[in-house]
Amino acid sequence: MSKSLSLLLFSMKEISNQRIYQTLLAILIIIPWLLLIPTSLFMMDLGKVFMDMLFTFLHLWLLIYIFFLAAPLLARDIEMGTCNMFLTLPMSRAEYLWGRYAGVVATILPILLAYLISAVLAFEFAERTWPGYVLSGSGVQFTYGVLLILLPYLALTAVLFFIASTATGLSETTVFLFSVWLLCWSIPPVLGAMQEQNVAAKNPPWIESILQFINQLLPDISSSQISLHLAHHIPLENMAVIAYCIEHLAYSSLIMIVAVLLFQRRDLG
Numbered sequence: 001m002s003k004s005l006s007l008l009l010f011s012m013k014e015i016s017n018q019r020i021y022q023t024l025l026a027i028l029i030i031i032p033w034l035l036l037i038p039t040s041l042f043m044m045d046l047g048k049v050f051m052d053m054l055f056t057f058l059h060l061w062l063l064i065y066i067f068f069l070a071a072p073l074l075a076r077d078i079e080m081g082t083c084n085m086f087l088t089l090p091m092s093r094a095e096y097l098w099g100r101y102a103g104v105v106a107t108i109l110p111i112l113l114a115y116l117i118s119a120v121l122a123f124e125f126a127e128r129t130w131p132g133y134v135l136s137g138s139g140v141q142f143t144y145g146v147l148l149i150l151l152p153y154l155a156l157t158a159v160l161f162f163i164a165s166t167a168t169g170l171s172e173t174t175v176f177l178f179s180v181w182l183l184c185w186s187i188p189p190v191l192g193a194m195q196e197q198n199v200a201a202k203n204p205p206w207i208e209s210i211l212q213f214i215n216q217l218l219p220d221i222s223s224s225q226i227s228l229h230l231a232h233h234i235p236l237e238n239m240a241v242i243a244y245c246i247e248h249l250a251y252s253s254l255i256m257i258v259a260v261l262l263f264q265r266r267d268l269g
Contacts, residue, residue, distance in 0.1 A: 003091045004099035011103020015069055016110070018194055024061060028115040031057055032122040039126070047134035048231045050126060051142055055227040061115070062108070062153045063181070070104045071160055071177060075170035078268070083187050088136055094260045096217055101256060112150065116143055145230040148223065148241065151248035155219035156181065158255040165263040181194060184221040187211055219251055 015021055032054060074081060077100070091099075113259040123139035159180055160173070167173040194208050226244075229236055 003023060004095045004102065007091070007096065007099030008103040009074070011100055011231065012107045015073060015104070015107045018069065019214045020068055021107070021111070024064065025111045025114055028061060028111055030172060032115070032119040036122060036126060040130075041187065044133065046126065046130050047123075047138045048182040049121070050134070051138060051145075051231040052227070053060070054142060055145060055231070058115070058149060059221075061111075062150070065108060065111070066153065066157055066160060067174065067177070069107075070157060071164075071173055072170055073104070073162045074100060074160065075167070075173045078164060078167070093264050097260050097263055098256065099162060101157065104157055108150070108153075112146070116146055119146075137233075141230045141233060145226055148226050148244065151252075152219045152223055155248050155252045156184075156221060158252040158259070159219070162255050162259040162262070165259040165266065180218065181221065183214065183216045187215045187218070188220070188222065188224075191215060192233045219248060 035050060035053045035057070039053065040045055042049050119142055120139035123134065123142065126134045127136060128261065156177075160177055161175045163180075164173050167176065191208065191211055194203060194211070226236065228234075
């Protein structure tokens, strides 16, 4: 446990010292205030528009973090043999992978906190500037949504580790991770369209079955219902939220266990 904790802290220091991380942190403090400008151009539902923009940017910067900070770190470890330095401490491969995963996840928290604080303050300003157009408590609703939307990205990070456990380098890891991300966003709307009678009549049932199977293997990155409900101040059902959290946490754990099993069988020579 102490070895994994040491690697966690080392990973946090390694990522946070990168220029892109520091730049991202600065941008996330400013962005909520900049988004107030396009929000002011709308005639009504300013709070909803502002929250939708913030949620959209949340997806964007989490994706940037995974692709441009987490993926290069892990791919470099394996491609350049840096991981061998940790494995000779001695540290088991399982401890190494879990330590790196915990470090990558923990390093999200400072920039997530900065984004949340800035957004909540921006909501407070918007409520005073546009009374009646921004509902009270929007900052709390947004915070709740951010914490829930973060969970699928923890699952996507686990998918990154699963891919990297067998991939040969950064290029291969990025291509496969991008493919997974693309499927996460594209399959749900396709399935939704296939539910329409005129579309279902033109496609054989086995196509929908295959898409349903693939969709079950992927995390729900969009979390569209969460952002939609919270932006409109529609309460979320407690049981649905609990099931959502368990699903993504269980998915992350299972994928990481499989990644560890694959990594233990890998030849790092």
